[in-house]
Amino acid sequence: MIQGLVQLFIFQALGELVSKFALPFIPGPVLGLVLLLAFLSVRGHVPASIDLVGGSILQHLGLLFIPASVGVVLYLPVLKANAWAISAALVISVLATVAVTAGLLKVLAKKEGT
């Protein structure tokens, strides 16, 4: 377990380094993701230690954004004042996103015959 954690931290740290010195507009953890993806492709499989630790972290991904989300207390007045408009924007946007993604996928797949 510790082995997997160390490997994930190393990729995270490498990502932060690349972000800091080479690609500052991309968040470090995303670069870490890309580096790990490259590593997995070279290895040809997911090492059991990484699969174990990464899998358990991802299983409880939701837990990790609770601390930041609780900051909603600071925005309650402005959110209340805009509640209906924000809800409308979120609902319309998610419906449109599903429709465009799935619709285009269906049309393109039919054309290519996959």
Place this chain on the structure above:
Amino acid sequence: MSNEFQTHLPPISEIWVYLSGSPLLALVLTLSAYLLGLTLYERSQRNPLANPVLIAVVVVTLSISVLDMPYAKYFEGAQFVHFLLGTATVSLAIPIYKGFASLKGRMGVLLLSLVAGGVTSALTAVGVARWLGVDESLVRGLVAKSVTAPIAMGIAERVQASPTLTAIFAVSTGILGAVLGRYVLDALRVTAWWQRGFALGVAAHGIGTSRAFSVHPEAGAYASLGMGLHGIVGAVVIPYAVAWWF
């Protein structure tokens, strides 16, 4: 008897001052609220409306206001949980890698649809919000809301949006997509599992993905791929788009 008891036990206020000064209180609060959320989610047969994160955020928010604990104080303790977001982002490489295995030469089609979906997500959210006169301080938080929350919060920091608002909008979007997505898919007569799953992953990231997994494994695999690719592409493209657009 009661006298002796008092001399051994420090006054409750003293215990309180000690506990609220250590990170333990915020950590216990966060973890137990999440456990409560998970239990209620399982009890509801995994109904997306009983989202464990949403429940936990409500419980923690109410608790810290009852305890009169400022948010900054809470976050000081809870930051140990927050730190793992970066590690979780790196771990997203695992489902993406596994998703690649089931691709069967569909990569081009998937990428095109993903870009179209991502652009639609940001344009419609910001467009509708501005049209309805939403406060400009909130509008930026909408840009990355279809991207998986850990990456969305990283993007938010780079476009001077609030990570908190972005996380809240991302979670709300995930719930809405998981609940409403299938009606859109049925209306458009999209029947292939891989197409249905991918669209849910692109629009509603992790919450949509777990919904897709509960319906069909192929839908789930493509949903994780959609979520992961949207995360990578979004992290590269959104900061430029915002700089150009705002």
